[in-house]
Amino acid sequence: MDCKECKNKLIFYFENSLEKEEMGKVKNHIALCDECQSALNQLVKSFEIIEIEKQMRANPFLATRVIQNIQNRSNNTVIGLIRKLQPALFSLLLVVTLTLGILLGNLYQINNSDVYVSDQFEELYISDLNQENIELTFLTETSNE
Numbered sequence: 001m002d003c004k005e006c007k008n009k010l011i012f013y014f015e016n017s018l019e020k021e022e023m024g025k026v027k028n029h030i031a032l033c034d035e036c037q038s039a040l041n042q043l044v045k046s047f048e049i050i051e052i053e054k055q056m057r058a059n060p061f062l063a064t065r066v067i068q069n070i071q072n073r074s075n076n077t078v079i080g081l082i083r084k085l086q087p088a089l090f091s092l093l094l095v096v097t098l099t100l101g102i103l104l105g106n107l108y109q110i111n112n113s114d115v116y117v118s119d120q121f122e123e124l125y126i127s128d129l130n131q132e133n134i135e136l137t138f139l140t141e142t143s144n145e
């Protein structure tokens with residue numbers, strides 16, 4: 001068996017799928033030939049890497065680990081603290097909002113009375129009735145003359 005024939009059959013030798021006679025021939029050649037021996041070693045290493053990558057892809061704990069890492073990080077940071085205090089912060093915000101609402105409501109009432117007063121003044125000075133009265137007085141004064 002020459003090296004070319006041996007290398008063509010190495011994969012089948014590795015998979016143990018050759019006939020018994022062929023298996024023996026390849027085995028004998030490899031025992032004598034350093035080049036084919038190293039080719040077989042490379043083949044074995046390649047398949048080992050493929051097996052490792054298959055295991056990594058099929059790792060069922062990867063998602064769990066990632067989620068746990070995220071949880072640990074968020075527990076250690078300010079965001080984690082905020083999440084823990086979220087109910088308290090929400091209550092505080094509610095109280096502040098209610099207080100502001102009450103204060104604004106009171107302010108609006110005060111402003112409203114101011115507006116009412118100014119409306120009264122406007123009515124006093126710009127009312128059509130009053131103008132008519134003034135006109136009437138002028139008219140009556142001129143007609144009297």
Ligand SMILES: [Zn+2]
Binds near residue numbers: 003033035036
């Ligand atoms: Zn060889």
